[in-house]
Amino acid sequence: MFELSENELSEKIIGAAIEVHKELNSGLLESAYEAALFFKLNSLNLLVQKQVPVETMYKGHSLNVGFRLDLLVEEKVIIELKVVDKISNIHLAQTLIYLKLCKKKLALILNFNVRYMNLGIKRVVNNL
Numbered sequence: 001m002f003e004l005s006e007n008e009l010s011e012k013i014i015g016a017a018i019e020v021h022k023e024l025n026s027g028l029l030e031s032a033y034e035a036a037l038f039f040k041l042n043s044l045n046l047l048v049q050k051q052v053p054v055e056t057m058y059k060g061h062s063l064n065v066g067f068r069l070d071l072l073v074e075e076k077v078i079i080e081l082k083v084v085d086k087i088s089n090i091h092l093a094q095t096l097i098y099l100k101l102c103k104k105k106l107a108l109i110l111n112f113n114v115r116y117m118n119l120g121i122k123r124v125v126n127n128l
Contacts, residue, residue, distance in 0.1 A: 006106040009046070009077045014121060016040040017110050021117035030083045033112045034070055037081070047074050054101050069098060078107035087111050087122050099126035 004012070020036045034050060041048045054067035071079035080095050087109050095107045105128060111120035 004074060004076075006076050009073055010106060010108060010123065012044055012046065013041065013073060013077060013079060013108055013110075014117075016044065017108075017112075017121070018117045021112055021114075021120075024112075026083075026113050026115070028083070028112070030070075030081050030112075033083070033110075034081050037079070037110075038071060041071070041073060048072070054098055056101060067098070067101070069102070072102075076104065076106070078102065078104055080107060080109045082109060082111040082120075083113045084111055085113065087120070092122070092124060095124045096126065099124060103128070 016037060020033060020040055024032065024036060038048055038050050049072045050070065052069040052072045054069060056063045056065050056067055069078050070081045073079060078095065078098055080091070080098070082091060091109055095109055099105070099107050105126055107124040109122040109124060114120035
């Protein structure tokens with residue numbers, strides 16, 4: 001079976017997010033966009049997990065603090081969904097921490113509270 005790279009996956013994810021946004025527009029709760037994007041990505045035959053726990057360790061002990069990824073695609077790309085006025089530095093920092101904790105290279109922050117979806121996309125890269 002052919003395995004897609006992070007960049008190829010991000011193209012598919014962004015296309016799916018644009019399609020979801022065109023259908024639902026802005027104004028809904030994050031959970032609605034999560035469910036719709038999960039459905040759309042599954043329909044593209046991608047392996048998608050939602051609300052994936054992020055293990056956080058301190059001196060060999062799991063902190064069990066409840067961090068969760070909104071979506072994880074093909075075990076490679078983290079998707080953080082937002083419905084905010086704008087993506088801020090705290091969103092970038094949170095996503096970068098998730099990348100490091102999960103040892104992943106790429107995440108996409110998708111803010112659905114925009115007029116056009118292409119204005120709500122931010123790539124976050126972890127230089128492993």
